[in-house]
Amino acid sequence: MTTGVEIAELLTRVRETTPLVQCITNSVVTNFTANVLLAAGAAPAMVDIPQEAGMFATMAGGLLVNTGTPTAEQRAAAREAVAGAGEAGTPWVLDPVAIGALPVRTALAAELAEQHPAAVRGNASEILALAGAGSGGRGVESSDSISDAAGAARELASRLSTVVAVSGPVDLVTDGTRVLRVGNGHELLTRVTGGGCALGAFITAFLAARAEAEPLAAVVAAHTVYGIAAERAAAGCAGPGSFATALIDSLAALTAAEVEAGARVWQDSEEQK
Template sequence: MTLSFAAALLGELRAHNPLVQCITNSVVTNFTANVVLAIGAAPAMTDIVGEAGPFARVAGGVLVNLGTPTPEQRLAMEEAVAAANESATPWVLDPVAIGALPIRTALAQKLAPQTPFAIRGNASEILALAGEGAGGKGVESTDSTEAAAPGAIALAQRLNTVVAVSGPEDFITDGIRVIRVANGDELLTKVTGGGCALGALIAAFAAVRGTNSPVEAVAAAHAVYGIAAEQAAAQAAGPGSFAVSLIDALSTLTPSAISSEQRIREYAA
């Protein structure tokens, strides 16, 4: 069987164990680190001024997640982004809950033009960043993926990046191509950090993408994560056991399982 690009990239990730720096919110650091370890990468949550930049220079990928942006983290994020760009380290922006909240919204608007490898969020967050929405209900989306699609494409074109909108079917675009990933399970929305951890996986796949295009690396992360979620949901009694099984499933996923279970469709934007 020929492996899909998602399957092949999972094999690359396992072979290279990329170092993934996560500057992320205090709610999900533990879960995110365990997701990164389970998939076969090496997490490091280096998020202080004076270390965030040096680490971004040696990391394979960097996640910048705005969930609980303390003053120290905000400065560390800017330091990491500048260093990542100087070192050609791909970095991912997750503009958690922007829209109504003023500090993170301003920070997201400042960081987004600084050539992120990808921006991921729910529909409300992407619409807010695209300047087309007022934001969601806290960290929850109040807009549909479909409603966010035009804004996502425009944002990807304007910023020359990949934009990924999480939803029942994920929508991923680089402004030219559109890849939709239908893998996943609604239980992901019942575990805190269900979306945030995906941002770290995107950074991990970015680190090993090789000659694959960025939009494929981002789609691969979504497919792998979504397939693991489906496997976990099949044996979960609720969101608690789902989160545990998700970590287990990520650690045992094989590239061939990805090829056979992925539900990926592609269109022109």
């Protein structure tokens, strides 16, 4: 199981290596996502133009593909970037936002999922839809629970040889064999634009900086650090508006000791301590 010490070490690696994270993402969340990456110690690059995206993916430390606003140009750039990432061995993350009922993004996510992402992150309805076991949620909101998606997440991770993370009140992260739960986080993350989308970029940074750590450990670490920062931000804010700013401040100020002390991660078969 990933420990608090290991999670803190991965955060330190992100800060020491400043991974370059290419984001092909939802146009609604680009600023927030970039600020989250900067606060964590990573370097964001919103390179989503065809004829540049594929080239840049070969130079980046990691790539995020988010299907939140999949314009024709972004879809072409995503295909290019994923191909470039595959050629260069660049780890990339698929965030299949709002797939299921909407045909364009659903087809794109299914196509890209077969191109060996290092991780897939979504809510329960999105993961069910990507696994072919559900019709999606209500827009970007999940209409299914983590328990509903647990089996589909394991099957998807095993079939794609990837790590699948299902976001919720308690996050589930699996490589198809092992299942870990992350109990850190706060409800206010669901009440600001980009709370989940920025997590996809955050995961990408940890995968880019992971060195010898397993992908499963990197994805768990990203969820844990992000969740701890959210808890600390929520404790000192007045509501969703101030929370968004406080989250960025909290990510920048978070120490390794705070991560070690605050991490709540357990095996799926264990009781939460």
